[in-house]
Each structure stands twice: as structure tokens, then as C-alpha cells.
Amino acid sequence: xxxxxxxxxxxxxxxxxxxSHCWRxxxxxxxxxxxxxxxxxxxxxxxxxxxxxxxxxHGYGRPExxxxxxxxxxxxxxxxxxxxxxxxxxxxxxxxxARNRVRTGDETSVCTCEDDLTNSQKGRTEIAPxxxxxxxxxxxxxxxxxxxxxFQWRSLHALHQExxxxxxxxxxxxxxxxxxxILGHFSVTETELIRQPENYKQLLQFLExxxxxxxxxxxxxxxxxxxxxxxxxxxxxxxxxxEFCAAARKTxxxxxxxxxxLTYHCAPKKPKMHGSCRLVFRSKHSASKTGFGRSVSKEPIxxxxxxxxIRELQMRKxxxxxxxxxxxxxxxxxxxxxxxxxxxxxxxxx
Amino acid sequence: xxxxxxxxxxxxxxxxHEVFNAICSDVHGTHGLCSKKENESYxxxxxxxxxxxxxxxxxxxxxxxxxxxxxVISQTLSIAARSGCWKYDDRSHFCQKQGSGNNWANGYSVHxxxxxxxxxxxxxxxxxxxxxxxxxxTIMSMAGGTGSGLGAFVTQCLKDAFPxxxxxNHVIWPYGTGEVIVQNYNSVLTLSHLYRSSDAxxxxxxxxxxxxxxxxxNIKQISFRDVNQVIxxxxxxVFQPIYTGAGPLHYSRSPLGDLMETLxxxxxxxxLGLRNIPQMPExxxxxSTFSWPGLIKHLRQMLIANATMEEGIDWQVRPPRPGSSxxxxxxxxxxxxxxxSIANLVLLRGKDMHSADLGSFQDPALYTSWxxxxxxxxxxxxxxxxxxxxxxxxxxxxxxxxxxxLDNLVxxxxxxxxxxxxxxxxxxxxxxxxDFLDSFTALEQVISSYTTL
Numbered sequence: 115x116x117x118x119x120x121x122x123x124x125x126x127x128x129x130x131x132x133x134s135h136c137w138r139x140x141x142x143x144x145x146x147x148x149x150x151x152x153x154x155x156x157x158x159x160x161x162x163x164x165x166x167x168x169x170x171x172h173g174y175g176r177p178e179x180x181x182x183x184x185x186x187x188x189x190x191x192x193x194x195x196x197x198x199x200x201x202x203x204x205x206x207x208x209x210x211x212a213r214n215r216v217r218t219g220d221e222t223s224v225c226t227c228e229d230d231l232t233n234s235q236k237g238r239t240e241i242a243p244x245x246x247x248x249x250x251x252x253x254x255x256x257x258x259x260x261x262x263x264x265f266q267w268r269s270l271h272a273l274h275q276e277x278x279x280x281x282x283x284x285x286x287x288x289x290x291x292x293x294x295x296i297l298g299h300f301s302v303t304e305t306e307l308i309r310q311p312e313n314y315k316q317l318l319q320f321l322e323x324x325x326x327x328x329x330x331x332x333x334x335x336x337x338x339x340x341x342x343x344x345x346x347x348x349x350x351x352x353x354x355x356x357e358f359c360a361a362a363r364k365t366x367x368x369x370x371x372x373x374x375x376l377t378y379h380c381a382p383k384k385p386k387m388h389g390s391c392r393l394v395f396r397s398k399h400s401a402s403k404t405g406f407g408r409s410v411s412k413e414p415i416x417x418x419x420x421x422x423x424i425r426e427l428q429m430r431k432x433x434x435x436x437x438x439x440x441x442x443x444x445x446x447x448x449x450x451x452x453x454x455x456x457x458x459x460x461x462x463x464x
Numbered sequence: 465x466x467x468x469x470x471x472x473x474x475x476x477x478x479x480x481h482e483v484f485n486a487i488c489s490d491v492h493g494t495h496g497l498c499s500k501k502e503n504e505s506y507x508x509x510x511x512x513x514x515x516x517x518x519x520x521x522x523x524x525x526x527x528x529x530x531x532x533x534x535x536v537i538s539q540t541l542s543i544a545a546r547s548g549c550w551k552y553d554d555r556s557h558f559c560q561k562q563g564s565g566n567n568w569a570n571g572y573s574v575h576x577x578x579x580x581x582x583x584x585x586x587x588x589x590x591x592x593x594x595x596x597x598x599x600x601x602t603i604m605s606m607a608g609g610t611g612s613g614l615g616a617f618v619t620q621c622l623k624d625a626f627p628x629x630x631x632x633n634h635v636i637w638p639y640g641t642g643e644v645i646v647q648n649y650n651s652v653l654t655l656s657h658l659y660r661s662s663d664a665x666x667x668x669x670x671x672x673x674x675x676x677x678x679x680x681x682n683i684k685q686i687s688f689r690d691v692n693q694v695i696x697x698x699x700x701x702v703f704q705p706i707y708t709g710a711g712p713l714h715y716s717r718s719p720l721g722d723l724m725e726t727l728x729x730x731x732x733x734x735x736l737g738l739r740n741i742p743q744m745p746e747x748x749x750x751x752s753t754f755s756w757p758g759l760i761k762h763l764r765q766m767l768i769a770n771a772t773m774e775e776g777i778d779w780q781v782r783p784p785r786p787g788s789s790x791x792x793x794x795x796x797x798x799x800x801x802x803x804x805s806i807a808n809l810v811l812l813r814g815k816d817m818h819s820a821d822l823g824s825f826q827d828p829a830l831y832t833s834w835x836x837x838x839x840x841x842x843x844x845x846x847x848x849x850x851x852x853x854x855x856x857x858x859x860x861x862x863x864x865x866x867x868x869x870l871d872n873l874v875x876x877x878x879x880x881x882x883x884x885x886x887x888x889x890x891x892x893x894x895x896x897x898x899d900f901l902d903s904f905t906a907l908e909q910v911i912s913s914y915t916t917l
Binding site (some may be wrong): 122252254260264265266268275276 | 718730732784
């Protein structure tokens with residue numbers, strides 16, 4: 115159920131009646147963003163727990179939100195703030211659009227980013243839950259679980275390889291048949307449509323729904339300024355109510371976070387490819403010696419060839435392997451040192 | 465979804481041949497005892513798993529045959545082709561013109577590296593034929609000379625070339641009174657090397673299968689062919705299509721992966737034993753009736769009492785009572801005959817399998833303390849009967865089944881090693897005493913892990 119426009123206005127004034135609507139809104143949006151299907155609405159406390167944990171995951175640091183009661187009776191202004199934060203921080207609307215996009219079936223994701231999560235998250239999640247000493251677990255059970263995960267990863271890998279192989283077959287067999295002469299081959303969705311033409315109605319519905327969403331988004335983009343203006347006014351009102359010190363502290367926190375963000379984004383680093391692309395088949399050019407798959411991306415990084423990505427990933431793999439070897443060596447040395455201190459013990463490394 | 469079989473040495477090739485025979489005859493048999501639709505999807509899944517299509521229409525086994533001599537391979541190829549039911553790919557084999565003296569070190573250190581490229585090319589070709597590769601299934605004898613050494617080397621190569629694929633080694637445990645003097649050395653070396661590279665070792669003991677042939681199958685003059693056919697039947701009952709999920713939506717698409725995940729996620733515990741029930745001569749099948757409760761009861765006691773077949777089971781052995789202290793964990797020759805399990809997988813095939821009650825297998829007393837039955841026990845089933853048995857049950861168990869044989873084996877090998885007997889045969893080809901020590905250490909570690917369950 116869509117919230118009434120009045121809800122947002124009521125939230126601005128922190129009206130309690132608007133709180134449960136806001137929780138529900140956030141819950142449904144975040145569930146969609148995280149790939150879940152909207153099923154039966156859960157009880158309010160489950161929704162609240164979900165929203166809090168997702169906000170925490172995304173790095174939302176305002177303690178006031180996490181202190182809100184689990185019966186949904188208060189806090190609509192906090193929720194409005196959180197909603198605006200999501201809009202800006204995780205590009206909420208753009209993510210929703212991406213989720214609801216009509217699929218070509220040829221999607222693949224590319225990511226050659228360095229694992230810089232640790233840098234950006236510094237200072238935000240220092241409080242790790244402490245395990246009580248009673249909750250002892252046999253290390254062999256943990257090894258068992260770890261082993262299962264590794265096997266499941268391998269099965270996933272095999273599935274992925276199979277998908278690539280079959281995708282290649284489709285691209286190869288439909289080459290030259292497409293209206294679009296540059297692309298030349300069909301996508302999975304198009305191929306399915308050829309084989310089962312009666313499904314065109316459903317595809318049409320999806321396309322129409324996507325068009326509607328895109329149009330609504332364009333409209334939003336034009337009015338966006340108004341919203342932010344309105345939000346700032348809301349904050350100003352709230353700040354006036356607090357003591358000067360508290361306000362100063364908050365501003366300082368905000369500035370710090372902003373600075374962290376800036377340093378992270380401005381840090382010199384190689385441009386990394388990241389995002390979802392469509393996998394497209396190009397036949398070998400006589401000039402190039404390397405393989406044939408190229409990706410056409412809908413992100414600003416434009417087209418990139420699969421061989422380039424493979425090369426980057428191989429370099430990344432090599433550097434990770436070096437790092438692993440180094441860590442293993444360090445561990446081995448430490449083990450040897452410990453073993454030397456013990457009588458009658460030989461350390462046999464694997 | 466597809467498994468590539470690598471048949472190594474005389475033993476591996478003869479058994480591999482019987483396995484494909486068993487699968488083919490099961491698929492084409494008329495005793496499926498299930499709906500036509502079920503039978504068709506079973507047929508399709510089995511074919512995809514073990515055979516590839518060829519223009520001639522005769523299914524081609526997804527296999528690579530490796531041996532140092534040409535005799536067994538050419539026999540295997542021609543017998544299969546004559547069957548008309550299936551055949552091997554004519555190019556998918558490797559052998560040498562002359563034999564190379566029964567020597568493990570020779571196989572591992574000399575022939576392995578020398579012929580690595582050719583053998584791995586054959587494997588790669590087979591792997592590429594698969595739309596989806598579930599993994600590799602190697603068959604070999606543990607105690608043989610060149611074949612076992614080469615087999616250990618090839619397994620390592622498989623692991624290096626296909627790090628993300630599953631590797632299951634099927635190994636034949638030699639007769640206790642085997643002919644080869646150095647069979648214990650060979651076994652120790654083979655096992656320790658395989659343990660490093662593969663995900664699981666599925667063991668068949670020659671002595672056990674021999675007993676089954678004699679007592680259950682009533683065969684008077686037991687030939688290798690008889691033994692191999694029993695082994696093939698047991699393997700088929702594990703690897704033929706089966707439903708692994710909660711609901712029978714489709715046959716498992718990752719047979720090796722599913723097997724590994726349920727039984728061997730822990731890297732120290734890779735030894736698997738296989739039990740199958742019932743086993744009887746084909747002409748007795750028509751006169752026998754089976755009940756699931758009976759089969760399951762026997763299978764469970766076979767597990768607990770470490771019995772190798774359904775006759776002569778020691779029914780006195782019981783799981784330890786909860787709360788009673790378990791006697792010293794250090795001695796392997798303890799009087800406690802109870803076989804502790806890490807994980808068990810039961811496969812039921814045939815009529816009314818959904819009525820079977822497996823609660824007795826979920827008793828926590830059967831399992832080691834650090835794993836609960838929900839994680840440790842898995843049940844797979846299909847209504848499609850296997851190989852003319854109206855009802856059959858198989859048990860793949862990661863337990864102390866092989867603890868005693870392994871301990872005996874290592875003990876005998878160590879005694880020989882202590883007097884340095886026959887070591888020169890190995891050092892001649894690059895297997896030094898250090899390597900022996902490494903192997904002994906590795907196996908002692910395995911023995912220790914299994915003992916302290």
C-alpha cells in the first residue's frame with residue numbers, strides 16, 4: 115500500500131501516527147532493494163528489526179533511530195531523516211529502478227574493485243558483539259561448516275560456467291539474425307520470445323511498467339530540489355530545539371563523516387570497473403589476438419572487453435595469492451617459534 | 465551434471481568398464497517400477513551424467529582410459545563396443561607400448577611427469593564435451609605398482625588443472641594376503657598422496673567383496689569379473705540419478721558436489737565406506753520380497769557393528785548410552801566394537817520409498833559429539849528401482865569403517881620400513897625416505913583423527 119503524501123508531512127512534524135506508515139515504507143523499499151519479494155507484511159516489530167539491521171549494514175550512524183521503540187509508536191521524523199539519507203546515500207531510487215528493469219537474460223556483473231571496505235568503514239562499526247565464554251563451539255564443527263561453504267561455492271562456480279557456456283551457444287547460433295546489425299545476435303529474452311511467442315503479452319506488461327517507473331523517476335528528478343529544500347527546513351527546526359553543544363557535536367560528526375567520504379573518494383586509485391553489464395558476443399577481429407566476448411555496459415564505463423576484465427582479475431588474483439603466501443609464511447614462523455618453546459613437540463606444517 | 469571417469473591401470477579399467485555396463489543395463493532395464501515420465505527423466509539424467517551423444521547414436525562413455533600396457537585397454541574398448549549398448553571414445557585413451565615394471569615410484573616420478581601433457585589433454589577434451597562438469601571420478605587400485613603411482617600423480621594434476629571441480633577417488637583396497645610384497649608401501653604412498661589432492665576417497669576392500677561373492681551371491685569360482693560386477697553394482701546405486709532435495713522437483717544436478725557437501729566438508733575426514741543391501745544372485749530376485757523396515761534395520765546394524773554385508777552381523781553391538789563414559793580414546797584395539805560416524809548418507813531406491821522411516825539413523829548416539837544428526841545425516845531417494853532390485857538401500861558412510869584396516873596397513877608398512885626393506889626400489893626413482901616419512905605422518909594423522917571421534 116502506498117503511503118499518502120500527507121504521511122511525509124506528518125513525519126516532518128514528528129507525528130506519532132505517521133510512524134508505523136514510515137516503518138512499513140522503509141521496510142518494503144529496503145526489501146526490494148535487497149532482492150526480496152514483497153510477501154505478507156510481517157508484524158511491526160519484525161519490520162522494525164529488519165529496517166534497523168539494514169540501515170546499520172549501510173552505515174547509518176544516528177543512535178536516535180536505533181533507540182526507537184519496536185511497537186512503531188514514535189519516531190516518524192527520525193524515519194523521514196533516514197529515508198532521505200537512503201535516497202542520497204545508497205541512491206535508493208536508482209537501485210529500485212535497476213532491480214525492476216526488464217531483463218535481457220545476458221546480464222553479468224563485473225567487479226575489479228579493490229577490497230577497500232575496511233577503510234571506509236573505519237570508525238563506524240568498532241563495537242563488535244562480544245561472545246560470552248559459555249557459547250563454546252567445537253572448532254571441528256566450524257571447520258565442517260567452512261568446508262560446506264567452500265563446496266557450495268564450487269557448485270556455484272560450476273553453475274556459472276554452465277550458464278556462460280549455454281549463453282555462448284545462444285549468441286553463436288543466433289548471430290546474424292538480429293535487426294540490429296551492430297549487435298548481431300539475440301539476447302536470452304528475445305530467444306525465449308521466438309520460441310514461445312504467446313508470452314509477448316507478459317513481456318509487454320513488464321516493458322510498460324518499466325516505462326512508467328522511468329517516467330515517474332524523470333518527474334522526480336525535476337522536482338528533487340524542492341524535496342531537499344523542504345528536508346533542510348525540517349532539520350533546521352529540529353536543531354533549534356536542541357542545546358547548542360549537542361548541535362555543534364552533531365555537525366562535527368557529520369563533517370567528519372563527510373571528510374572520510376571525501377578522502378576515500380579522492381584517494382588516487384586506478385579506475386575500477388564495477389557494475390552490471392550485458393554480455394555480448396563479438397566475433398574475432400583479425401587485428402586482435404585475444405578472445406571474443408565483449409561487454410556493453412549501461413554504466414558510464416562504456417564498453418569493456420572480457421579479455422581486459424580477465425586480465426585485471428588475473429592480476430588481482432596473483433596479488434592476493436602473494437598476500438596469502440606471505441600470511442601463511444608468517445603463521446608458519448609463529449608456529450615454529452611457539453613449538454620451540456614447548457618440550458618434545460615438533461611442528462609439522464601442512 | 466556430468467562426471468568424467470578416469471580409469472587408471474588394469475584394475476581401474478576393468479572396474480570402470482563394469483560400472484558403465486551396470487549403468488547402461490539399469491537404464492535400459494524394464495524393471496523401473498515407476499511411471500513412464502519418471503523413467504524418462506531418470507534415463508535422461510543418467511545419460512547426461514555418464515555419456516555423451518555421438519552421431520552414430522550409440523552413447524559414448526565420458527571416460528579417459530590410462531594404463532601403461534595396451535592389453536587391458538584394447539580389451540576394454542572392444543568389449544564395450546561389441547555390446548552395442550554403449551562404447552568408449554576411440555581416442556580417449558593413453559597407454560604405452562611396453563609395460564614398465566610394477567613400481568610405484570616409477571609411475572609417480574617418471575611416467576607421470578613424462579606423459580602428463582598427453583593424459584591431461586585427453587581429460588580436457590572430455591571435460592570440454594560437458595555442458596556442465598560436476599567433477600572427476602577416478603578408479604584405481606591402491607597397492608598396485610606403476611598404475612597406482614601414476615594414478616596418484618594424475619589425481620594431483622587433476623587438482624591443479626581443475627581447482628574448482630570435485631574429485632572423488634575410488635580406491636581398491638588390496639587383499640590382505642596379496643601377492644605383491646611391497647603392496648603396503650604402495651598403499652601408504654597412494655593414500656597419503658590422494659588425501660592431499662582429492663576431496664574424498666571411496667574405498668572398496670577386495671576381501672569384503674570377495675566374501676559377498678562367496679556368501680551372498682553363491683558364486684563358486686570367483687573371478688575378477690564377479691568381484692568387479694559387485695563393485696559396479698554398489699557404485700551404480702550411489703551415482704545413478706536420485707533426488708537430493710526435500711521435494712522431488714528434479715534429479716540432482718550436481719551429484720559429486722552434493723555427495724561431498726553431505727559427507728566430507730571437513731578436510732581431515734575423507735575416508736568413505738560403502739554398504740549396499742540387499743545383494744543376491746539375480747535368479748533369486750524373483751522369489752524374494754523386501755520390506756523397508758527390514759532393510760533399514762539391517763543397514764543400521766551394519767553401520768554400528770561395522771559389518772560388511774547383511775549376513776553375520778553382530779547384533780550385540782549397541783550405541784553407547786548417553787552419559788556413560790567412553791573408555792580410553794587412545795587405543796584402537798579397544799574392545800568397544802561400536803563404529804562411530806561423522807556423517808552418513810542413505811540412498812533409497814524403489815517402490816514406496818517415501819514410507820521408509822529413517823529415524824533410527826538420526827540417533828545422536830551414532831555420531832561424534834561435535835556434529836548433530838541434522839548436519840550429519842542425509843537421505844536421498846527415488847521411486848525408480850535400481851538394477852532389478854525392487855527395493856534397495858545404499859549407505860555411504862564417513863565413519864570408523866576403515867580405521868582398523870588403515871591402522872593394520874600402516875603398522876605392517878612401518879614394520880617393513882623400520883628395517884628399510886625394499887626401499888631401494890623407490891629411492892632409485894626419486895621417492896626418498898623423507899617422502900615415506902611424510903606419508904606415514906599424514907596417515908598417522910588421519911588415524912588419530914578418526915580414533916578420537
